[in-house]
Amino acid sequence: MTTVPGIRSAVEADLAEQLSTFAREFVADLEAQGRLVEAGGAGVLERLRTQVETWQNCPEAYHAAVDTIVEDCGYPSEVAMRIATALNRKGLIPGDDAEPRHDRAPASVPDREEPGPGTEDSGPRHDRAPVPDHEGPVRGGEGPVPRRDHGPASVPALDVLEPGPRHDRASATSPLVPTARGAIVLHLADRGAGRVVAEHGAAPVPKRVDGQVPRVRPAAARSRAVGWGSASARAVSVAAGLQADHLARLEAMQITADGERVTVAIKATSLADWEYWLDAIGAPRNVRTRTAGHAQVAAGTLDGVAVHLTAHGVPELLQEANDTAVDPFYLWGRIYDLGMGQVDRTDRIWLSLGRRQDERGMPLLVLRGMDGPPYPLSSIIMAHGPLTPTPLPSGGMAGDSA
Structure with missing residues (x-):
């Protein structure tokens, strides 16, 4: 049979389209089920699965130790689980019984086939290796267990004779250990833990609820700081508000909550940026600023929370404005050019008389077109500020009509 090239191309195109549709x-479907992860996400899920399996296979005292390390010491849960695992390997954490036990087979050993109904021995079997009899008969666990775990075929199964402590249990998180291979492993008894129990009594072990999801915290989770309170919460709220309203500005660098206060950092490109942020942080008109290196520092208050502003580049801008002004006067973080008119918030123009109030040198200004008395610049700013410069009117000074 001869294959027609056109038909083959059509079939190939149809198959390619069907495969593409199926792939999409x-x-x-994988994305809808949450089974499709980003690059590196599989490793995170694998670590989380390992943590959950380790958590489920460990005794109740292990859970209590992890919770204590996380809540009281402030360590991440992953670090706390590593510490508790190391303590468990040393025999410093008791098992399900009141005393430490070390006769569990490793959790990583696969289970053997369950015995059928015709098996001769249908009672509970254990994967404990034989230990030398130094103090009487071999001791086992307390009563039957609901599930039968079998070790390698080379390890003889021992029936439970009487309750008592055993010291040949392997770590629940380690790979094949000598106990699982049939070797005899001897562990030293925990002397320190015995003294602590004798002095303070046995620590209460929380009971586990069947079906309850284990509390495995992410590695990045940390306990709340000791000093956390309503003041810190207000600082976080104020910082969030400032970020939402002002962080999009080009000169904004950082807005963060620092304990019970908020810190703001900007890189000003003009004095207008500096004055904008003084208003944004709630700084009063008579705010006292100081120079710190190449930055100007000021403080304000928003909703009862102190807000500290660090404006980089402002000292240079102030010096530039001082050099270009006809009659410069520095007051409360701003340069006022008294050679120009000053417009208040009601659009009235104030003119300088060229006189000072006293030895402190506070300039005196009068309202243009009025015959009223002169007022000091500081009083005008507090009562009618902010002031913005404007060119002097062509008519002259204070006595001219508007």
Whole structure:
């Protein structure tokens, strides 16, 4: 049979389209089920699965130790689980019984086939290795267990004779250990833990609820700081408000909550940026600023929370404005050019008389077009500020009509 090239191309195109549709539907289905992860996400899920399995296979005292390390010491849960695992390997954490036990087979050993109904021995079996009899008969666990775990075929199964402590249990998180291979492992008894129990009594072990999801915290989670309170919460709220309203500005660098206060950092490109942020942080008109290196520092208050502003580049801008002004006067973080008119918030123009109030040198200004008395610049700013410069009117000074 001769194959027609046109027909083959059509079939190939149809198959390619069907495969493409199937692939898109398959990927969409995986995303809907939450089974499609980003690059590196599989490793995170694998670590989380390992943590959950380790948590489920460990005794109740292990859970209590992890919770204590996380809540009282402030360590991440992953670090706390490593510490508790190391303590468990040393035999410093008791098992399900009141005394430490070390006769569990490793959790990583696969289970053998369950015995059928015709098996001769249908009672509970254990994967404990034989230990030398130094103090009487071999001791086992307390009563039957609901599930039968079998070790390698080379390890003889021992029936439970009487309750008592055993010291040949392998770590629940380690790979094949000598106990699982049939070797005899001797562990030294925990002397320190015995003294602590004798002095303070046995620590209460929380009971586990069947079906309850284990509390495995992410590695990045940390306990709340000791000093956390309503003041810190208000600082976080104020910082969030400042970020939402002002962080999009080009000169804004950082807005963060620092304990019970908020810190703001900017890189000003003009004195207008500096004055904008003084208003944004709630700084009063008579705010006292100081120079710190190449930055100007000021403080304000928003909703009862102190806000500290660090404006980089402002000292240079103030010096530049001082050099270009006809009659410069520095007051409360701003340069006022008294050679120009000053417009208040009601659009009235104030003119300088060229006189000072006293030895402190506070300038005196009068309202243009009025015959009223002169007022000091500081009083005008507090009562009618802010002031913005404007060119002097062509008519002259204070006595001219508007």
